[in-house]
Amino acid sequence: xxxxxxxxxxxxxxxxxxxxxxxxxxxxxxxxxxxxxxxxxxxxxxxxxxxxxxxxxxxxxxxxxxxxxxxxxxxxxxxxxxxxxxxxxxxxxxxxxxxxxxxxxxxxxxxxxxxxxxxxxxxxxxxxxxxxxxxxxxxxxxxxxxxxxxxxxxx
Numbered sequence: 728x729x730x731x732x733x734x735x736x737x738x739x740x741x742x743x744x745x746x747x748x749x750x751x752x753x754x755x756x757x758x759x760x761x762x763x764x765x766x767x768x769x770x771x772x773x774x775x776x777x778x779x780x781x782x783x784x785x786x787x788x789x790x791x792x793x794x795x796x797x798x799x800x801x802x803x804x805x806x807x808x809x810x811x812x813x814x815x816x817x818x819x820x821x822x823x824x825x826x827x828x829x830x831x832x833x834x835x836x837x838x839x840x841x842x843x844x845x846x847x848x849x850x851x852x853x854x855x856x857x858x859x860x861x862x863x864x865x866x867x868x869x870x871x872x873x874x875x876x877x878x879x880x881x882x
C-alpha cells in the first residue's frame with residue numbers, strides 16, 4: 728500500500744501530510760490526471776468529488792481485506808457523504824458490500840479489471856472488504872499478477 732495526496736498512518740489511524748510512521752518524508756501529490764479520472768467516475772455515478780487522497784493497494788493472489796468502514800476522512804466529508812471511488816486493475820476480486828452495521832447482510836460483487844465502484848451519500852459508511860482475488864482473471868499482457876486498486880477519497 729502507498730498513498731498519494733495524504734498518507735494513511737496505520738499506527739495512529741489518521742491521514743497526515745508526511746509519512747511519519749515510515750521515513751518522515753512528504754507524501755507524493757495526487758497527480759491531476761488521476762484526480763480528474765476520479766472526478767469523472769464520481770460524476771458519472773451522480774456524485775461530486777474533489778479527491779485529494781488516493782490509496783493504492785496491491786493484492787497478491789490469496790490476499791484479502793476484512794469488512795471495514797472508510798470513516799477517517801474529515802467530519803465535513805463524512806457528513807456530506809462524499810463518495811469513495813474505487814478503480815480495479817488486474818485480477819478480479821470478490822468485493823463485499825454490507826450495511827451500516829457489521830452484522831448486516833453482505834452482497835458479493837465481482838469486480839474485474841477496469842471496473843469502478845462508487846459509494847457515497849447514505850451508503851458512504853457501509854461496511855466493505857475483499858473476500859478473494861481470483862487467479863487467472865486479469866487481462867493478458869498487463870505485466871503483473873494480482874489486483875491493483877486505486878481508492879480515491881476527499882479528506
